[in-house]
Amino acid sequence: MKINGTPYRSVWRDAQDPNLVHIFDQTKLPWTLDILGLRDEAQVAHAIRTMQVRGAPLIGAVAAYGLAFALRKDASDPGLTESAAMLVETRPTAINLRWAIERMVAHLRPLAPEMRVEAAYREADAICDEDVQVNESIGRHGLALLRELWEKRRPGQERLNILTHCNAGWIATVDWGTALAPIYMAHDSGLPVHVWVDETRPRNQGALLTAWELGAHGVPHTLVADNAGGHLMQHGDVDLVIVGTDRVTRQGDVANKIGTYLKALAAQDNDVPFWVALPSSTIDWRVTDGVQEIPIEERAGDEVTHVHGLDDQGQATRLRVTPHATQAANPAFDVTPARLVSGLITERGCCAANAGSLSALFPDLAD
Ligand SMILES: CSC[C@@H](O)[C@@H](O)C(=O)COP(=O)(O)O
Numbered sequence: 009m010k011i012n013g014t015p016y017r018s019v020w021r022d023a024q025d026p027n028l029v030h031i032f033d034q035t036k037l038p039w040t041l042d043i044l045g046l047r048d049e050a051q052v053a054h055a056i057r058t059m060q061v062r063g064a065p066l067i068g069a070v071a072a073y074g075l076a077f078a079l080r081k082d083a084s085d086p087g088l089t090e091s092a093a094m095l096v097e098t099r100p101t102a103i104n105l106r107w108a109i110e111r112m113v114a115h116l117r118p119l120a121p122e123m124r125v126e127a128a129y130r131e132a133d134a135i136c137d138e139d140v141q142v143n144e145s146i147g148r149h150g151l152a153l154l155r156e157l158w159e160k161r162r163p164g165q166e167r168l169n170i171l172t173h174c175n176a177g178w179i180a181t182v183d184w185g186t187a188l189a190p191i192y193m194a195h196d197s198g199l200p201v202h203v204w205v206d207e208t209r210p211r212n213q214g215a216l217l218t219a220w221e222l223g224a225h226g227v228p229h230t231l232v233a234d235n236a237g238g239h240l241m242q243h244g245d246v247d248l249v250i251v252g253t254d255r256v257t258r259q260g261d262v263a264n265k266i267g268t269y270l271k272a273l274a275a276q277d278n279d280v281p282f283w284v285a286l287p288s289s290t291i292d293w294r295v296t297d298g299v300q301e302i303p304i305e306e307r308a309g310d311e312v313t314h315v316h317g318l319d320d321q322g323q324a325t326r327l328r329v330t331p332h333a334t335q336a337a338n339p340a341f342d343v344t345p346a347r348l349v350s351g352l353i354t355e356r357g358c359c360a361a362n363a364g365s366l367s368a369l370f371p372d373l374a375d
Pocket residue numbers: 062063064065102173174175176177180181185186187213251252253254264265340
């Protein structure tokens with residue numbers, strides 16, 4: 009997607025130095041466009057843990073380059089195993105991270121160690137290129153859904169109101185995004201979409217990143233406090249919810265940013281369709297019951313007790329919003345059971361959130 013008219017991906021190899029990979033530091037967006045260079049696996053692990061890169065597909069893609077960096081130092085079998093394990097552990101909930109590393113290891117292990125570094129870079133490049141294509145397909149299938157909804161609009165309805173939570177845009181993937189891809193395509197094709205952007209406490213990915221992305225692309229949007237969604241739905245102001253996801257179980261349960269479950273409950277109570285956009289790399293075929301089985305990342309409490317933003321002088325600043333002694337818990341994701349999900353938008357088309365529909369759409373992936 010474009011920033012000030014220049015097309016970018018969220019991760020890219022340096023044109024001159026093949027051992028250098030660039031990312032945007034997402035902890036600085038939207039105020040500062042800081043491009044970071046990553047050269048070793050420790051920098052990659054740090055970038056993932058601190059959320060300089062974030063979003064399920066993007067952390068998988070960047071981790072793949074991390075493995076290539078690690079192999080430059082030690083391409084032996086034990087080296088491969090150890091570096092893969094270190095990278096997989098950087099964040100626990102998004103399955104795309106494990107998917108990307110397992111794909112890399114399966115590709116590299118049969119090769120002689122001296123062949124592994126080049127092959128690792130090529131495979132990481134392929135993961136990135138495929139992510140762009142997959143998200144573009146998700147966008148096309150989601151666009152058809154949005155068109156259908158628009159055709160059924162109420163008399164006098166002027167815009168299609170879509171609510172989204174967190175950031176599942178191009179900056180969370182290599183390009184296009186998942187939940188936002190259909191929205192970009194709808195906007196580009198002249199459909200009058202308007203997006204309610206949940207701020208997404210505590211890290212405010214909606215307020216910081218989704219608002220920035222949509223604004224840069226000219227998509228009409230309005231930021232709302234996380235708790236406003238139910239009210240908007242009760243008043244007929246939301247036609248559809250679309251969110252991304254970090255892991256979908258084989259029966260269609262959906263892990264996504266904390267607060268997603270509450271939106272799904274409100275959507276069901278108000279007959280608002282609740283759709284989830286995902287690449288097939290987000291499906292964890294080994295897991296059935298999302299609430300019981302998906303590990304939920306617990307992040308530091310100071311993400312809740314403090315906010316960061318710009319002061320009136322335009323300086324980035326961090327402020328405590330609680331009493332000094334307050335302890336905060338910070339579960340970063342929740343699970344929306346499949347029964348609350350209207351459907352899944354994937355690169356192969358839309359399907360119901362249940363085991364039969366998922367395995368019918370992906371017979372080659374479901375064991
Ligand atoms: C296409 S991104 C889908 C999800 O990864 C996204 O909705 C999300 O929850 C991101 O969480 P984050 O903690 O910001 O990495």
